[in-house]
Every structure is written in C-alpha cells, then in structure tokens.
Amino acid sequence: MERSMPSNKFSSAKFAIGHKVRVRFGIADPDYPDIPIGGWAGQVADLEGGDPCFYLVRWNRQTLNSMAAIYRKRCERDGLDMMQMWLAEHDLEADEGGPVNIMQPTEIQTKPLNMKNQDDRIRLVFGLTHDDPVPEVKTDTLRAYxxxxxxxLSFPFEAWGKKNPGRFFTTTQAVAVAGLGCDDEDERLDEHYGLICEIKIGRKRGDAPLADLEVKGLGAERQLVDDYRYWFFNWRC
Structure with missing residues (x-):
C-alpha cells in the first residue's frame, strides 16, 4: 500500500524526476515518529507540486539493506511499501554521493495492545507486541491457542454448530461445548480443521472443530471463540 500523497502537480519543484536525493538528518518517518530516516538515499520517482512540494523517493540498495528490522516488521504489518516513500521538499537535500550514513532507531516506542482491536487480542494470545505480525495457523500456534x-473459557458453554457443507455440521444444531481435551492430546490439533473440542448434543457426546461453532449470547466465551475463528480462517497457510 502506498502512503498518502498530495494532489497538485503544477508548482515549481526543487528536484526533478530522476534526481538523487537524501533525507536530512533529524527527520523521522511520517508514519512512525520513533523511526529516524535521516541519511536515507534514493531517486525521485514522482512528484506533486504544492507548498511544499512532495516527492516519491525510491530508496537505493544501500538504504534498503540498512533499514532496521523493526521498520520492516511494521511495514509488513501495516501493508506499507518500504521500497519508497512520499516526503516533503524541506525533508530532502541533493545527494552528492559518498557513503550512506543512516540513522538507526534508539528509542523504539511500541504501542500498547488495544483490546478493542481484534488483531491485538490475538497477539495477546501469543504474548506478542503491537509491532509483531499475527502468526499463521500451524501445529505449534494451534497448541498455544x-x-x-x-x-x-468456562466450560461447559452453549453454542450453535453452524451448517457448513463439507465440514462437520450439515444442519445448524444447538450443542454444549464440554472442553478442549488434554494438553498433550495433539490429535485434537489439525491444521485443516483447527482445534477439535468435545461437545454434547442432547445425551450424545462427540467431537467438532471449534471453528464451526458460534457461541450463544454475548459473554466472554463469545468473544474468545469469535477471535479464534477469525484467526483460524484468515491466517491458515
């Protein structure tokens, strides 16, 4: 995803497309104020006139190779293009050559997890920070979940087994979820079906994927299971 840009292309500009430029020291990333980008160098790929003018700078190989790991991780998480960036004219100077002297972050400020954000609630499950990507569904992450x-979860709780052709329920049924099995029961972990839970339908007992269940009501169990289902269906390899 490209970062936002101005819209007027008709004002005079200090740099032209193709010019080599460098970020002035003391400048931080517009999206991440704790990431300094002074010394980053590249070539103007596009420009937008205005007051000030803005330039799309495509970073050179030295800059790309010197980017901090935390910056790469954030760009991946937020869908930002780390290969290039829009910057204001006053943030840039002509690149006269010479070695790239890139500022590195020294005071990283990781945002606290926001429990109103579903991705952050899933990061909490795995003991991650807001800067970490949500992990994919694998045997070890299923075990942790x-x-x-x-x-x-407080067992038992009431749920609906949702009709889902090709999976476990052919009709929607009311079930009671009795548990998730023992800690060492890895046969209840399946990368295709996810966590297999113990259920009761009337007097009958059986097993079903937790991802095929929708919890009744609006209690804590509902959010916990909904978050799991969201993770399972969106982060499968």
Missing part, C-alpha cells in the same frame, strides 16, 4: 482458551 488451545492452552490460552483452556485457561480462559
């Missing part, structure tokens, strides 16, 4: 749910 099972342990988290086992500690935080």
């Amino acid at each position: 099972r342990d988290y749910l086992a500690e935080n």
Whole structure:
C-alpha cells in the first residue's frame, strides 16, 4: 500500500524526476515518529507540486539493506511499501554521493495492545507486541491457542454448530461445548480443521472443530471463540 500523497502537480519543484536525493538528518518517518530516516538515499520517482512540494523517493540498495528490522516488521504489518516513500521538499537535500550514513532507531516506542482491536487480542494470545505480525495457523500456534482458551473459557458453554457443507455440521444444531481435551492430546490439533473440542448434543457426546461453532449470547466465551475463528480462517497457510 502506498502512503498518502498530495494532489497538485503544477508548482515549481526543487528536484526533478530522476534526481538523487537524501533525507536530512533529524527527520523521522511520517508514519512512525520513533523511526529516524535521516541519511536515507534514493531517486525521485514522482512528484506533486504544492507548498511544499512532495516527492516519491525510491530508496537505493544501500538504504534498503540498512533499514532496521523493526521498520520492516511494521511495514509488513501495516501493508506499507518500504521500497519508497512520499516526503516533503524541506525533508530532502541533493545527494552528492559518498557513503550512506543512516540513522538507526534508539528509542523504539511500541504501542500498547488495544483490546478493542481484534488483531491485538490475538497477539495477546501469543504474548506478542503491537509491532509483531499475527502468526499463521500451524501445529505449534494451534497448541498455544488451545492452552490460552483452556485457561480462559468456562466450560461447559452453549453454542450453535453452524451448517457448513463439507465440514462437520450439515444442519445448524444447538450443542454444549464440554472442553478442549488434554494438553498433550495433539490429535485434537489439525491444521485443516483447527482445534477439535468435545461437545454434547442432547445425551450424545462427540467431537467438532471449534471453528464451526458460534457461541450463544454475548459473554466472554463469545468473544474468545469469535477471535479464534477469525484467526483460524484468515491466517491458515
């Protein structure tokens, strides 16, 4: 995803497309104020006139190779293009050549997890920070999610087994979720079906994927299971 840009192309500009430029020291990334970008160098790929003019700078290889890992991680998480950036004219100077002297972050400020944000609630499951990407569904992450749910869900709870052709329920049924099995039962972990839980339908007992269940009501169990289902269906490899 490209960063936002101005819209007027008709004012005079100090730099032309193709000019080599460098970011002035003391400048920070517009999206991440704790990431200094002084010394980053590249070539003007586009420009937008105005007051001030803005330039799309495509970073050179030295700059790309010197970017901090935390910056790469944030760009990946937020869908930003780390190959280029729009910057104001007063943030730039002509690149006269010479070695690239890139400022590195020294005071990283990681945002606290926001429990109103579903992705952040999932990061909490895995003990991650806001800067970390949400992990993919694999055996080890399923195991970690099972342990988290086992500690935080109150069993039994009522749910609907949702009709889902090709999976476990051919009609929507009311079920009681009795548990997630024992900690060492890896046969209840499946990268295709996810966590397999114990259910009761009337007097009958059985197993079903937790991802095929929708919790009744609006309690804590509803949010916990909805978050798990969101993660499972969106981060499968």
